[in-house]
Amino acid sequence: MSNQLATATAILEALNVSRIFRTPRGPLPILHQVNLSLRPGEFVALRGRSGSGKTTLLNILGGLDDPTEGRVSVVGQPLESLGDRARAALRREQIGLLFQNAHLFPSLTARENIEIPLRLQHLNSKEREERSKEVLHLVGLSERAEHRSLELSGGEQQRVALARALVHRPRILLADEPTGNLDSQTSLKIMQLFRMVVQQTNIALLIATHDAAVYNQADRVITIQDGHLLYS
Ligand SMILES: Nc1ncnc2c1ncn2[C@@H]1O[C@H](COP(=O)(O)OP(=O)(O)OP(=O)(O)O)[C@@H](O)[C@H]1O
Numbered sequence: 001m002s003n004q005l006a007t008a009t010a011i012l013e014a015l016n017v018s019r020i021f022r023t024p025r026g027p028l029p030i031l032h033q034v035n036l037s038l039r040p041g042e043f044v045a046l047r048g049r050s051g052s053g054k055t056t057l058l059n060i061l062g063g064l065d066d067p068t069e070g071r072v073s074v075v076g077q078p079l080e081s082l083g084d085r086a087r088a089a090l091r092r093e094q095i096g097l098l099f100q101n102a103h104l105f106p107s108l109t110a111r112e113n114i115e116i117p118l119r120l121q122h123l124n125s126k127e128r129e130e131r132s133k134e135v136l137h138l139v140g141l142s143e144r145a146e147h148r149s150l151e152l153s154g155g156e157q158q159r160v161a162l163a164r165a166l167v168h169r170p171r172i173l174l175a176d177e178p179t180g181n182l183d184s185q186t187s188l189k190i191m192q193l194f195r196m197v198v199q200q201t202n203i204a205l206l207i208a209t210h211d212a213a214v215y216n217q218a219d220r221v222i223t224i225q226d227g228h229l230l231y232s
């Protein structure tokens with residue numbers, strides 16, 4: 001019953017996903033028939049040792065890579081059934097991505113960095129300003145809007161990256177070790193911020209991490225080991 005319920009309300013689903021990389025030394029299996037389902041308003045941590053396949057799985061869930069077998073559905077739509085354009089549009093609209101490095105343009109201000117995805121969507125300057133204000137407020141950086149990125153601390157830069165990942169109002173956020181470069185105090189603060197963002201926006205959040213601070217904030221912790229997902 002609970003499985004059916006999970007399937008009914010899932011916003012991101014992986015069904016029997018396997019990934020085998022081709023290498024000069026032969027096939028390298030990393031994921032074996034993995035099943036995962038994320039619901040709106042859920043904060044899930046994905047942990048596993050280095051090389052266990054966390055990034056591989058996030059890339060497949062985010063549509064950046066294809067599974068060797070199995071399928072991924074975003075908002076109920078199987079990615080495999082879509083052409084390249086529709087798939088890219090679905091990914092752009094529904095998914096936000098966050099990485100270990102903030103990847104900001106150093107000479108642009110926090111606000112300008114955040115507005116980049118909105119420029120790509122051709123929103124006018126008034127709409128861009130409203131949206132960027134809203135997410136800067138959400139991440140607690142209203143005061144730093146006009147600071148150039150290189151003038152911001154590591155934690156502040158990651159907040160800007162989070163604001164940029166949220167500004168197009170995605171329903172899913174995939175984060176790959178977003179606190180990997182931060183000290184433990186800052187990392188804890190960012191995690192509390194994630195918790196708050198999930199509550200306020202009802203987004204589904206999946207974070208790959210080695211950081212124990214994340215596990216405490218998450219609703220569920222999933223471990224990836226030998227290509228399988230272990231649910232605790
Ligand atoms: N394109 C590729 N071709 C061949 N092997 C790959 C490719 N991408 C990843 N791998 C291998 O797959 C394994 C899983 O890599 P992945 O990056 O998913 O690990 P991870 O759990 O994210 O590790 P970390 O915690 O260090 O980030 C690694 O052994 C890696 O070398």
Ligand SMILES: [Mg+2]
Pocket residue numbers: 054055056176
């Ligand atoms: Mg990784």
